Amino acid sequence: MQLVIEAMQYxxxxxxxxxxxxxxxxxxxxxxxxxxxxxxxxxxVTPVRALQxxxxxxLFVMLTDQPRLGLGKAIRVCxxxxxxxxxxxxxxxxxxxxPLFLLTxxxxxxxx
Numbered sequence: 857m858q859l860v861i862e863a864m865q866y867x868x869x870x871x872x873x874x875x876x877x878x879x880x881x882x883x884x885x886x887x888x889x890x891x892x893x894x895x896x897x898x899x900x901v902t903p904v905r906a907l908q909x910x911x912x913x914x915l916f917v918m919l920t921d922q923p924r925l926g927l928g929k930a931i932r933v934c935x936x937x938x939x940x941x942x943x944x945x946x947x948x949x950x951x952x953x954x955p956l957f958l959l960t961x962x963x964x965x966x967x968x
Contacts, residue, residue: 859886860898867910872935877903911935912949915942923961927954 862884867875880903881891895903915934918925925933927943936942943954950957 857894857898859884859891859894863891863895863903864906864910867907871907871911871914872933874938875907875935908939908945909949911939912946915946916950919958920961920964923958923965927958 863880866880866883877891878888881888884891891903895901895906899906901909911934915930915936918930918934919927922930931937931939931942939945946952947954
């Protein structure tokens, strides 16, 4: 459990940057296989998937709080710039159509 907590804290500090799971394991003083096993047991996903979920959640919050930032910039700031199909991943993760979500966030920002 502690290993997963430490990995999630690492994600929180480094999510905008490229993160290699091998480097993460080294930084945490463990092996990739131990890290994989810990995430599978505790979270039910791989560390790569957990990082992707973390970044997608950051993107959701960023778009909600700063809808005029622009989708491309928000994607890059959240560390998803090298991830193919971000919009489709976002829509699958949250069950929300991205254009509709952005429109709703922008309207809400105008109402504030």
